[in-house]
Amino acid sequence: MHLLDGKAKAMVVTSSRAAAVRYKKGFDAYLQKHPEHKGIRALVAFSGKITGSQIMHADDAQAGEEFIIDEGDEFTEISMNPDAKSPDLRIAFDRPEFRVMIVADKFQTGFDQPKLVSMYNDKKIANEVEIVQTYSRLNRTAPGKDVTFIIDFANDPEVIRAAFAKYDAGAQIHEIQDPNVIYTIKGRLDEAGFYDESDVEAFQVARFKSIQALIETDSSSHKALYAATQAPTDAFNDAMKVTREAIEAADLAFDKAQKLGNEAGMKQADFERKEAAQALQQLLGFKTDLAKFVRTYHYVAQLIELGDPDLEGFAAFAKLLSKRLDGVAPEAVDLQGLLLTGFDIKAREDNQAEGEEPEVLNPMGAGGGKGPVGMPVYIAEIVEKLNALFGEATPLKDRAAFADQTLSILSENALVMAQVENNAKDQALKGNLPGAVMNAVVRAMTSHSGIAELLLKDPQTMQAYTSFLFDLLKEGKRIDMDLLESS
Known part of the structure; x- marks a missing residue:
């Protein structure tokens, strides 16, 4: 609930009106007992109306005094709000203090709340x-x-996947991960050498800024967070450059040797180009692994307590770091979601009980961040960028076809092409290009409505x-x- 500068909201979908009332009573009782969550309602x-006789359970006395009610209530x-x-x-839900909405057959459709980030479905x-x-409320x-x-808590994952597949051919559900996958991916990130222990420690110090400083939006904590990721960001960007x-030098050397009929020079240039291409794929793999680690960690951490503060x-x-390597502007990063907003002290168990099976979830596998073997370097970069922009929910060929169509439309605009060719990016983006892209996206809606609508609804993605x-x-x-499909 600390996401979106502490304004994130959640929805609890219940099976009945009686369940909704019981959830509300239990939630209110919990908040009363935990003053650290004051401000959350x-x-x-x-x-309609529901009576106590419809809500009561036989074991309410054991469940807690908040569930003890009269039949006639x-x-x-x-009355409950x-x-x-x-x-x-x-x-009311848009007010800052109301962070959770408990529903029974209401607000599962046609309800727009941009700050809704979590859903618990029962x-x-x-x-x-x-x-x-229902899922699309998020x-x-x-x-x-x-x-x-x-x-x-209630639905079969395959049923969920099948429902979405009717509307999205690329819909997937990854199985729950083995927690060790997180450490496997982190091991690959550590080996890449773009950060060291001092960078992570400096970041940790920044995260331990007081909650009061955070509430007062003390910019120094934000600067410290960015400073701790500056060296890794520079190291990665320098390596990419x-x-x-x-690669460009090898291409030029190959062309020159080819014009001179220098077979040895061509072989040397080709060798150097392949080495540089492999290095680029490793760099792109680091970015992919970084994003995958973040997604996997947050997912697994919702399901089990990892007990590893480091x-x-x-x-x-x-x-x-992943945001910075993707070029996300500072104002678009939810920094409060990165800060430590609370902690607990628990004894750490050193050894697992003898004969006890370790807690293991269905494995998805650590995967790997390297680009597809044999894929040309510039195609691999385009694929990586399309994945970053649109995710992997839609088939790659659809994303690529959409991008190619908008490129074709733009290339026919002589004014836009002149501005692109004769200006740096920051100047060109102040010219006719953004408007031309908007028009190209609208024109592409007939064949790629899903991607076009995503761009038209999301100014940040459109800008990227x-x-x-x-x-x-x-x-x-x-x-x-053709080259994309054959790689």
Whole structure:
């Protein structure tokens, strides 16, 4: 709940009105017993009126005094939300203190709350359309919103996947990971050598800034976080620059040797080009592994307690470093989501009980960040950028075809091409290019409606996509669909 500068919200989807009332009573009781969560309130949404006899369980006395009620007690949405101050809970939920919405057959469709980042589903959903609509409540974008969570206690993952596959051919559900996968990926990141222990320690110091400083939006803590990732960022960017320059030099040497008929020179240049291409794939693999580590850690940490504070600190370090390597602007990074907002002290168990099986989840595998073998370097870079922009939910060929179509439209615009060819990126982006990209995206909607709508709804992604297209136009590159599919 510390995400989005402490404004993130969650939804709890319950199976019935009775369950919603019980969740609300339990949630309120928990908050009363835990003053460290003061400022967080819950709303409950359900229709009509429900009586105590419909809510009561035989074991309520053991469950806690908050569940002891009379059969004749009546509960309505209004009576259970005395501080809402508005009959429209959509409006009330937008207030900062209301961070959790508990629902029973309400607000699962047609409800837009951009700050909604988490969903806990305790309802069996049989209708495929309702599954997609319910989960999609988290799709709305907000500044700094880069992660969402859904914990579903009631539905079969394959049913969820099948429901989404009807609307998205690329829909996937990765199986739960073996926790050791996190350490495997981290081992590869450590070996790359772009950061050392001192960088991570400096980041940890910055994270231990007081909550009061955070509330006062003390910019010094933000500067310290960025300073701790500056050296790794510079090291990676410098390596990328050197590698790209090596590739360009090898290409020039090959062309020169070819014109002179110098077979030995051509072989040497080709060898150097392949070495540089391999180095570039390793760099791109580091970026991929960094993003995968962040996703995997946050997912596994929602399911089990890892009990490794050093790993938790590294995950925050990796998240900010990943953002910086992707060129995300500081104002678009949810820095509060990286800071330590609380801690607990627990005894650490040194040894596992004899004969006890270790806790293992279904493995997905650590994977690897290296680019596909044999894929040309510039194609590998384009694939990596398309993945960063649009994710991997839609098939790669669809993403590439969409980008190629918009490139074709832009290349026919003489004014835009003149501005791209004769200006640096920052100047070109102030000219006709952004408007031309917008028009090209609109024109491409007929054949790629999903990707086009994503761009039109998300200004940040549109801005990043425009920058990506500028790079391709500037370098005279096009997306060779035949080469992409054959790699």
